[in-house]
Amino acid sequence: MSLDIHYKEDFKDRHIAPNTEDTKAMLHTLGLDSIDELIEQTVPQKIRLKQPLNLPKAKSEKDYLSSLKQTASLNKVFKSYIGQGYYNTTTPGVILRNVMENPGWYTQYTPYQAEIAQGRLQALLNFQTMVIDLTGMEIANASLLDEGTAAAEAMFMQYSLRKNQQAKKFFVSELLFPQTIDILVTRANPFGIELVVGNHEEIDLNEEFFGAIVQYPAGNGQVFDYTGFAKTAHEKNVKVTVVADLLSLTLLTPPGEWGADVVVGTTQRFGVPMGFGGPHAAFFATKDEYKRSIPGRIIGVTIDSNNNYALRMALQTREQHIRRDKATSNICTAQALLAIMAGFYAVYHGPKGLKLIAERTHGLAVTLAKSLEKIGYKQMNSAYFDTIQLDLGDLADSIHRECIDNEINLNYKGGIVTIALDETTSAEDIQLLNKIFSKVKGIPADQAELTEGNVETVIPSALQRSSSYLTHPVFNKHHSEHEMLRYIKSLETKDLSLCHSMIALGSCTMKLNATTEMIPVTWPEFGQIHPFAPADQVAGYYTVFNELxxxxxxxxxxxxxxxxxxxxxxxxxxxxxxxxxxxxxxxxxxxxxxxxxxxxxxxxxxxxxxxxxxxxxxxxxxxxxxxxxxxxxxxxxxxxxxxxxxxxxxxxxxxxxxxxxxxxxxxxxxxxxxxxxxxxxxxxxxxxxxxxxxxxxxxxxxxxxxxxxxxxxxxxxxxxxxxxxxxxxxxxxxxxxxxxxxxxxxxxxxxxxSASILVISHAYIAMMGGEGLKNATQYAILNANYMKARLEQHYPVLYTGSNGRCAHEMILDCRSFKNFGIEVVDIAKRLMDYGFHAPTVSFPVAGTLMVEPTESEPKHELDRFCDALIAIRAEITAIENGNSDKIDNALKNAPHTAAVVTGDEWSHSYSRKTAAFPLPYVAEYKFWPSVGRVNDSFGDRSLVCACPPIESYMEETLV
The missing domain is CATH 3.40.640.10 (Type I PLP-dependent aspartate aminotransferase-like (Major domain))
Incomplete structure (x- = not known):
């Protein structure tokens, strides 16, 4: 027996699922001898690459993680007080392990099929409720991309809603974070919107303005009372957007109580790592009267076919796939996973816990300010939450050097420095800062003592929050880890993800997200880096960026x-x-x-x-x-x-x-x-x-x-x-x-x-190599054409190339089924009973299914999905032939929940087994939809976009 001492496992063989036998069988079905032959028939020769991809040799999973660890070590994880919208935070372990690092949460698709997405819909409804409560607004969406984008969306919404079409000016407070102003400039330019950047206390708003935006607390940390500003703006028909810090709103009067029309911001500091800039979930809250113009997605409450509580994405007419150039925004991907984490963070801590975190952060800021003032530094903010502002004059360089020596980053702008504290700041951190500032002044450290005991707030009484928030039971009963774990899992089990079965969504490419690719995302060297950290501290990130x-x-x-x-x-x-x-x-x-x-x-x-x-x-x-x-x-x-x-x-x-x-x-x-x-x-x-x-x-x-x-x-x-x-x-x-x-x-x-997740794609390319990436593409095309060969005798395939081949996806035509009462949505819902998420429905052609299997699915999974669609076609034929009732059939009543199938009454013309276990494989592992078919029109007629007490809501709506 010879021993291969040079063997190393290829990652591509883990990513590409079909093995040699599968490949031969699929090619045989297609009447081909090789994949190369299929590619010749599919991809036009004149666009084919002449040379293989010039990429580094593929690494094994072990070797990649080892080399990336060395790269990551080039990043210096300093203690950050930079702030500017990005803060250190503590992700509760139960959320880190069971949400962020859990494929049951991160491999789900957008909840277009609500019946098998009730878990993430509830988690996103929690997020919306959290935002509504803390901002004091009436409605919120289920997240946007980042704070700057959310601010730009607010500007554009106000521009679209303006009554005076001649109004082209938008006031921008000079104390907004600079990156937000930068994005506003980008978005304003194509529409000829004139940004007027200045002091909110001095600006003369008039009929030429349609909107204004301010930051609360301001970018320098000062907490302003904007009540008068908002009143004046409204008198001039100018709408007011507020960029707010969500944690501060546990202590500050919410913008909704002093006149804001829109409130936006980021939820990053609610348990989401900085990650050198992302991903993080922004929020967008506004008045109910603007609900038809709000960008992004909104989760709403409705009922299902059994009159039970259910959730779905509301107001679908705002989606850009339907409204196209008339859409309110081009937002497609939101930040659902991060919104879910932030919502869970609020559930975990509850209103009392959040307030304690805010009070502690604010208290330490006050303590630091008083201590530094005591040793002769000028603190410039009279009212602040977590950020103090110091005029260091010619001491700025000395402070900077001492801080770097102690692995600390502050935010410098000439002789002015801001220090932003956060949830992770400790009394020891304050003591160290105090010592550094004392040393530069030449004052012995033992003379710079911290304030003992409790400190008084510097927030003016008129701006101190008096209203309650997060009163819903969901935020007040899951505070032990056992309860939180079970709550997270109870929602997770309601959702179908790639953990359960293939998700053959055409154009959406739901392929393997390998664990090795995901592991580095939560390494501190990547997760705990501020996006504005000095360049010499982030050489590891720069290496990843340059290679990618x-x-x-x-x-x-x-x-x-x-x-x-x-x-x-x-x-x-x-x-x-x-x-x-x-x-x-x-x-x-x-x-x-x-x-x-x-x-x-x-x-x-x-x-x-x-x-x-x-x-x-x-x-x-x-x-x-x-x-x-x-x-x-x-x-x-x-x-x-x-x-x-x-x-x-x-x-x-x-x-x-x-x-x-x-x-x-x-x-x-x-x-x-x-x-x-x-x-x-x-x-x-x-x-x-x-x-x-x-x-x-x-x-x-x-x-x-x-x-x-x-x-x-x-x-x-x-x-x-x-x-x-x-x-x-x-x-x-x-x-x-x-x-x-x-x-x-x-x-x-x-x-x-969203820098931290770029590591995932870096890992994928590094472990696949040029040959592996090409093979992945070939197998994506093979899998699609194999499914086409199996399905085209049952469902017409709308479009093919000149040789009868499809690319990596195909469109199944279901429009003729309308002749006997079956809509494409009925097929989508029936697939849930077979354990599958529907393919893309009615896009790009109404009444069709667009199917894409990806290279990560093995032949037996492709066959399971094909078997399900073929069985559904037989059910449609039975309706067509009169052997099944046109109204009371398994498609029209799908999906079937466990409660319905096991209930005392069963009045349908088909059996319980047909409803729930239509093919033998389903019995081996059954995924039960948690609700019956959702009623979209009911939900839009009585729009509820926050967590209602379930009992009172159902009593009210079902009378």
Whole structure:
């Protein structure tokens, strides 16, 4: 027996599920001898890469973690008092282990199928309730991307709601955090909004203003009384947005009580690590009268088919996939996982616990301020919560050196320094700061004693909170760890995730999120770093960024990447703004027309509208491809004003269109740029690339192709790659110098977006290597075509390539079933009884299912899913033939809950077994939907977006 002493396990064999026998069997079904033969029939030869990807050799999981640990050690975890919207926090262990590090929570998809998402919907409803209570507002959404983005959304909402169409000015307090102002500049520019940055106590608001925004507490830490400002603004028909610190609102009068129209901010300090900038959940709260204009997603209370309490995403008409260029925002990915964590943090601590944390933080700030004043420092804030401001004069450099020697970061701006305390600050930390400041003054440390005992607040009585908050039982009974653990698990068990079965969502690419990829995210060297930490303290992060930039540029065929956009839709927007800047820099200010195919992702027209572009739709042919003649005609007709084409490749119809190079050439010949939507990069990597095809810019959904998990509706990342001529325009940042020469203003609050989760994609590429990534793409195409071969005899497949192949996804046509009373939504709900999440419903074609299996699913799982759809087709045939009742059938009544199936009464024309165990495999492991089919219209008629006492709500609504 010979021994292989050089053997190392390949990660790609863990990521790509089909084994050799599976591969042979699937190829046999397709009538093929090799995967190469399938690729030849699927991907046009003229766009194929001539050389393999030039990437480092793949690492094993063990070797990768070992090398990354060395890289991580280059990051210096200093004690941060920088503040500016980012704070150290303590993530309760029960939340860290059972939510953030738990695939039962982080592999869920956006809760579009509410019946199997009741757990995360309840957790998000808790989040909304927490935000409503603390801000004093009437309605809140289920999170946005970050604080700066939320502020920009507030500005745009107020701009859209303005009654005086001539009002174009928006007042911005100069004491907003600089990164927020930076994003406001970005978002204001395309609409001609004039930002007036200044002092809120001096500004003269008039009819030219439509809105104003202030920070509470202000960026320098001062707590202002904005009551008079809000009153004056309203007298001038100016709406007021407040950027608020949520923890401070346990002590401060909430903005909703002194006149705010919108309150936004971040929930990062509610148990979510800083992570060098993200991911974190922003919040957006407003008045009930603006509920139809609020951006993002809202979770609402309704009832199910059994008249029981149920939840779902409310007011779906605001979704950009439906309203397209008329959408209120281009927000697609939110920050659901982080919102869930923040909501659980409030549940864990409750109102008393949160107030104690706030009082302790405030008390230590007061103690530090008094101690430093005692030794001769000038503290400039008269009222503050957690941040003091010192005028250090010529002592600033000496203080800075001493702090660095003691591994401490403060926030310096010339001779002015702010010190922001947080939940993790201790009395010992205060003592150390005191000693440092004493030493610089030449005062013996033993003479600089801290204030003993309790301290008096410096918050004026008029601004001290008197109203109650978090009174709902959910925030007042889960405070022991046992209770909290059981509560988290009780919600988790209501949700279907990748832990249970494949989620074959077309365009959403629900693939393996490997544990090894996830592990480093919570390492302190990555999690506990402030995004504005000095560059010489974050060499580890820079190493990851530089390598990821290089690797993604190689994969896309582009010159460089911006890692800043923290969602796919944000990447679309950033790419379009880069194109806009390029045209304007060349003097082509008139180029504002975006050509968008009728089949495009819904976020495409929404993003183009946000970038101030005029949208012209390009027709599709009957086979689903872009009508090249129509494109050419419209490009030539608008050649003087053409800005760009937005195109998805492979197409949203799941086809490699053979005319794509010609399409790109037409746009370039008429002076435009080609923006490629990278949602379908899972069918490109290693086989072709946006740069090879002829695109100028492309965003990548790292939460799809590159394995960042969806997290129940976020986090995501949407970095953009650009051709050489666009590199100078990539996004910059107001705080950290990443300017490329002619950079547009920031699109995200942090310079590298949600930096901590970039490690996941870095790990995926490093462990797969070039060959592994190409194999993953090939198997994604193989799995899709195998499923197509099994399903097309039962469901017509709408679009295919010239050789009858699909790319990595396909569209099943279900429209004919309407002839005998079955809608596509009935199939979606019935799939739950078989243990599956539905594919993408009615997108991009109404009445269809878009199926994408990914390379991470083994053949037996593909077969289970196919068996389920084929069995459902047989159930539809029974209705068609009259063998099943047209009204009382398993599809119309799906999904079936355990309570219904095991109830004393059963009056249906089909059996309980048919309802709950329609195929033998279901009995081996049954996932029970926790509610029956939700009633969307009922919920929209009586919109409830906060936690109601269940008993009183049901009594009220069911009478």
């Amino acid at each position: 930039d290089k690797w993604l540029s190689e994969i896309t065929g582009f010159a460089a990447m911006s890692l800043q956009p923290n969602a796919g839709a944000q990447g679309e927007y950033a790419g379009l703004m880069v194109i806009r800047a390029y045209h304007q820099d060349r003097g082509d200010h008139q180029r504002n027309i975006a050509l968008i195919p009728a089949s495009a992702h819904g976020t495409n027209p929404a993003s183009a509208a946000m970038a101030g572009m005029k949208i012209i739709i390009v027709k599709s042919l009957e086979n689903g491809n872009i009508d090249v003649e129509d494109l050419k005609a419209k490009a030539e007709e608008n050649k003087d004003n053409l800005s760009c084409l937005m195109v998805t490749y492979p197409s949203t119809h799941g086809v490699f269109e053979e005319s794509i190079i010609d399409i790109c050439n037409i746009i370039h010949e008429n002076g435009g740029q080609v923006y490629m939507d990278g949602a379908n990069m899972n069918a490109q990597v290693g086989l072709t690339s946006p740069g090879t095809i002829g695109a100028d810019v492309c965003h990548l959904n790292l939460h799809k192709t590159f394995c960042i998990p969806h997290g129940g509706g976020g986090p995501g990342m949407g970095p953009i790659g650009v051709a050489k001529h666009l590199v100078p325009y990539l996004p910059g940042h107001a705080v950290v110098d990443i300017d490329k020469g002619k950079s547009i203003h920031a699109v995200s609050a942090a310079p590298w977006g």
